[in-house]
Amino acid sequence: MHRRFKQPDGTSIRLYALGAIFLVPLSIGVLLVSSNASQNDNAYQISHDVASMYAQGLKFSQRANQNIALSVADAKGIDVRGGKGILILSKIRVVHPSDCPSPPEKCGNKGYAVVIERYVLGNQALRASSFGTPASVDQASGEVRDWANDPSARAADFPANLKPGEVTYAAECYLTSAESGSGVYSRTMF
16 A cells, blocks of 8 residues: 655645634734733832831931842842832822911922922933922932921822821832833832
8 A cells, every 4th residue: 555645735825824814923922911011010109118118117328228229120130220220219298287487478398299399219311200209309408498388398199198297208209111211110009
């Protein structure tokens, strides 16, 4: 018995090519989505950990404490110092009549949530804070000058429901993503 092999007619090659047209981009997309999901998890964890430290009273005006915040990112394999991300820390409160100096007319932010402290670690060119950017921040202490009156100190899209003396500590983290050419953003508030 002699068996003859049938010569391929090209149909199977066309089917493989047609399948590759769909499978290759799908595979690349799955890899990109999983990479961005991992970056998103990292951004969340960094913002959560740093906001927690900030709310517990860690003073980020000290270089050693800023290095602690940056080491949280380093532990996740993110080089914030090298320009791959940014951490923005904000202390926010609502301006109440008791915060206003005399005369009360010099209290343009009465009733508004304002940023009273701001620290920026990492590449400032990557992203601005979602809460806005106060015009006058003392770089040594992080304190926003004249927050009771300066309209640039107002915290954008922040509810004004804090009681007198209450503050919210916020940490925003933006990490670049080389695969997608953009980045991921996360913020945590305490």
